[in-house]
Amino acid sequence: MRIVLLGPPGAGKGTQARRLSERYGLPVIGTGDIFRDHAARGTALGLAAKEYMDRGDYVPDHIAVNMVLERLDQPDTREGFILDGFPRTVAQAQALEGALAAGGRPLSAVLNFKIGDEVAVKRLTGRLVCPNCKRVYNLNFKRPRVEGICDVCGHRLEARSDDDEATIRRRLLVYRKETQPLVLYFWERGLLRDIDAEAPEEVVADRTIEALSDLLDLEA
Numbered sequence: 155m156r157i158v159l160l161g162p163p164g165a166g167k168g169t170q171a172r173r174l175s176e177r178y179g180l181p182v183i184g185t186g187d188i189f190r191d192h193a194a195r196g197t198a199l200g201l202a203a204k205e206y207m208d209r210g211d212y213v214p215d216h217i218a219v220n221m222v223l224e225r226l227d228q229p230d231t232r233e234g235f236i237l238d239g240f241p242r243t244v245a246q247a248q249a250l251e252g253a254l255a256a257g258g259r260p261l262s263a264v265l266n267f268k269i270g271d272e273v274a275v276k277r278l279t280g281r282l283v284c285p286n287c288k289r290v291y292n293l294n295f296k297r298p299r300v301e302g303i304c305d306v307c308g309h310r311l312e313a314r315s316d317d318d319e320a321t322i323r324r325r326l327l328v329y330r331k332e333t334q335p336l337v338l339y340f341w342e343r344g345l346l347r348d349i350d351a352e353a354p355e356e357v358v359a360d361r362t363i364e365a366l367s368d369l370l371d372l373e374a
């Protein structure tokens with residue numbers, strides 16, 4: 155299964171990607187996570203990406219594309235993968251489809267998580283992330299058992315540097331301009347299902363599985 159998760163900031167892509175990965179045993183390729191990991195390690199790629207991320211802008215296409223295509227060459231993606239946050243532009247989608255077609259492994263499904271802007275702002279201003287095991291929490295919806303501490307590994311939780319309200323609104327604007335066109339792009343290819351993602355996490359997880367089954371039947 156080769157799955158793309160689309161949706162604005164805060165739609166729950168990362169949350170649902172982790173659930174799908176556990177259910178189907180597929181690796182998650184989260185471009186935001188990869189950029190943040192590089193930034194934390196101080197690599198040249200990470201330092202370049204951080205400037206864009208902290209402004210709420212996208213990292214240039216060629217950087218994102220090269221990074222993802224290299225990752226897709228790794229053997230753990232042979233049985234499939236979950237792309238979280240890639241592609242985000244038509245140019246990225248074309249590069250991805252071209253590379254996958256050349257390898258004879260086209261995309262299976264694109265899931266489009268839909269939420270309103272105010273829900274996004276509420277979720278993201280309340281988000282806390284474990285920098286060690288990457289678990290995601292929320293002060294409004296999913297609190298850790300001990301305040302500020304990861305339930306799983308005991309590490310101290312942090313807010314993301316791009317989760318202040320002004321940057322979130324900028325990210326939503328960039329999403330609408332650059333990524334919204336991909337909804338039609340993938341719809342026309344018969345690959346896309348919309349998911350109303352404003353419901354609680356478990357309900358969205360059920361809707362995700364339903365949408366996926368629907369698409370995979372179509373593919374078969």
Ligand code: AP5
Binds near residue numbers: 242
């Ligand atoms: P990235 O890290 O991918 O950020 P994003 O797309 O803005 O998405 P988020 O991670 O903010 O949200 P999410 O949808 O994953 O929600 P989550 O599950 O965490 O990218 C960051 C930056 O990297 C970009 O701005 C760009 O600069 C750069 N970048 C990345 N990819 C790029 C690319 N391809 N090209 C160029 N640049 C790129 O959930 C959010 C919160 O809500 C959590 O607290 C969670 O617990 C909670 N939550 C989740 N689901 C629910 C629910 N159903 N109900 C209540 N709360 C929920």
